[in-house]
Amino acid sequence: MIICLFLPLVVKADVLQIKPDAPKSYQVKKGDTLWDISAIFLNQPWLWPKLWRLNPQIKNPHLIYPGDKLRLVYDEQGQPMLVKGKPELKWSPKVRTKLKDQSAISTISLDVIAPYLRYESFFTEQELTLLPYVLGSDEAYKSSIDGFRVYVKGDMEVGRAYAIYQKGEALLDPQSGEMLGYQVDLVATAQALRVGNISEKIPSTLYVTDIQQEIHAGDFVVPVNEGQLLPSYFTMQAVAGDVRGAIIQSASGGREFGKSEVVMINRGSDNNVRPGDVMTIKRTSPSVVESGTGPVYTEDAPRWSRMANAGESDYQMPEESLGQAMVFKVYDKVSMALILKSSKAIRLQDTVTAP
Numbered sequence: 001m002i003i004c005l006f007l008p009l010v011v012k013a014d015v016l017q018i019k020p021d022a023p024k025s026y027q028v029k030k031g032d033t034l035w036d037i038s039a040i041f042l043n044q045p046w047l048w049p050k051l052w053r054l055n056p057q058i059k060n061p062h063l064i065y066p067g068d069k070l071r072l073v074y075d076e077q078g079q080p081m082l083v084k085g086k087p088e089l090k091w092s093p094k095v096r097t098k099l100k101d102q103s104a105i106s107t108i109s110l111d112v113i114a115p116y117l118r119y120e121s122f123f124t125e126q127e128l129t130l131l132p133y134v135l136g137s138d139e140a141y142k143s144s145i146d147g148f149r150v151y152v153k154g155d156m157e158v159g160r161a162y163a164i165y166q167k168g169e170a171l172l173d174p175q176s177g178e179m180l181g182y183q184v185d186l187v188a189t190a191q192a193l194r195v196g197n198i199s200e201k202i203p204s205t206l207y208v209t210d211i212q213q214e215i216h217a218g219d220f221v222v223p224v225n226e227g228q229l230l231p232s233y234f235t236m237q238a239v240a241g242d243v244r245g246a247i248i249q250s251a252s253g254g255r256e257f258g259k260s261e262v263v264m265i266n267r268g269s270d271n272n273v274r275p276g277d278v279m280t281i282k283r284t285s286p287s288v289v290e291s292g293t294g295p296v297y298t299e300d301a302p303r304w305s306r307m308a309n310a311g312e313s314d315y316q317m318p319e320e321s322l323g324q325a326m327v328f329k330v331y332d333k334v335s336m337a338l339i340l341k342s343s344k345a346i347r348l349q350d351t352v353t354a355p
Contacts, residue, residue, distance in 0.1 A: 016050050017043040018080050022072060030066040035340055037064075041072060041082070044355060045324070045340070046236040046278045051082050112260050113328050113338050115186075116251070119163050120222060122264065122334050124181040128167065131220040132156070135203050149193070149205055152221050156192035156204035161224040164188040164206075164215055171334065173266045174246055174349055180266065180333050183249060187213045189224065236326065239277035241354045243267055247281070248334075248348065256345040263325065265335045265352050273335050277327040279352040281342070285317040322346060324355065 022041045038048035064070070070082050123131070132154020139148060156162065168183040188211040196204035208215070245267035250257050257263070267273050287298040295314075323342035327335045339346060 016047055016080055018072070019043055025069060025071045028064055028066050028068045028070065032066070034064070037070070037082075039341060041080070044238070046238065046326075046355075051080060113262060113336075116262055116329060116336055118224070119186050120165065120184060121251070121329075121336060122171070122181055122331055123165075123167075123184055123220075124332070125179065128182065128220060131222060132204075133221060134164065134215060134217055134219045136217055137215070148208055150190065150208060150215060151203035152196070152206055153198060153203055154221060155196055155198060156194075156206065156221075157223075158192050158195055160192050161209075162190050162192060162206060162221050163224050164190060164208075165220045165222065166213075166216065167220065169249070171248055171264065171266075173333075174248060175266070178333075180248075181331075183264070184220070185213075187211065187219060188215055190221075236276045236278060237274075238355050239274075239279045239327070239353075240272050243271055243273060243277075243279075244351065244353045245271070247346065247350050247352060250348070255348050257339070258342045258345060259323070259339050261339045261346070263337055263339060263346075265325075265327070265337055266333070267352070268331045268333045268335050270332050273327055273330055275328055275330055277335075278340075278355060279325050279327065279337065280321050280355045281323045281325055281339070281346055282319045282321055282351045282353060283347070284319045284351075287315075287317055289314045319351065322350065325352060 018041055026037060026040060028037065034048050034052065035045050038051055039045040042048070042051060064084075068084055070084060072080060073083055074080055132152050135151045135153050137148055137150045150164075164187050165184040166187050168185050170182055171180045172178065173180055188208050190206035190208045192204060193207050194205040196202045206221070245265050247263045248266045249264040251262035265273075265279070288295050289298050322344055323339060323346060325337040325339045327337045329336040337352075
């Protein structure tokens with residue numbers, strides 16, 4: 001399932017671009033992914049299926065193991081492809097003392113994003129007003145253990161699994177100032193024991209099966225897997241050229257983060273963002289102003305100089321690439337993405353755009 005989930009298809013319009021400094025060969029190391037290895041050879045790692053074409057030496061690119069030696073070659077049409085180095089057969093009476101690591105490398109590790117695919121992380125303000133919520137429990141105190149009952153204002157389906165969320169931080173679009181919605185935190189999972197009847201003021205009953213933090217009155221209740229089923233695969237492609245947004249939140253809550261961090265982006269299906277879209281993360285270089293002693297960074301300039309320039313740079317400083325991220329979950333105005341590569345620490349407000 002880990003392999004199938006990230007099996008990308010190929011965008012016909014994209015053409016392989018081998019890096020000028022790409023090596024002629026590479027030996028697979030433990031911890032490598034197909035994305036990592038493809039990024040060594042390609043400017044567009046999301047096109048790895050074109051590089052790992054089916055051939056007699058790599059019948060299944062998902063079954064590449066640490067220790068395998070890969071070679072960059074070109075076919076009859078001059079197109080690049082990766083093949084395994086031909087094995088050297090040596091007969092020897094010696095006993096093999098070390099077996100090959102049998103853990104095949106994968107495209108991307110699923111365990112990083114699986115919780116976000118199964119459970120929600122974002123709701124709009126309007127959606128929250130329509131959700132059932134916790135009224136209390138069968139004990140008159142807050143509980144932080146499994147195996148107790150909570151009562152919910154809302155009609156539940158007996159036997160069905162539910163997730164309990166707490167409303168977190170409000171998310172604002174840093175560019176427009178628009179209120180996008182709220183980040184939510186999963187606090188527990190539960191199973192419905194009894195159906196309520198809200199018209200008669202009878203709450204439903206949930207039995208808490210797993211708790212991560214205290215459940216509070218007012219916490220929201222959502223069916224598990226409703227619109228949250230894992231896809232069989234992602235189609236990996238470059239995001240549409242006119243999409244431009246920013247990182248507005250990280251799953252860890254930090255302001256700086258790197259590879260394998262899950263982040264939120266202020267663009268979603270309303271902007272034609274799709275699961276599998278690959279975005280480049282960029283940041284404008286620090287602004288510079290001219291001072292009496294020469295050019296200085298705006299933040300280091302004298303106050304009068306900053307006021308005269310209204311905090312703007314005297315020069316149009318370039319926007320540099322910092323890494324890449326793949327969208328894996330899309331809402332109307334927000335998306336969740338996994339950082340695939342970072343050359344330096346990624347920050348909130350960094351720009352995301354087409355590769």
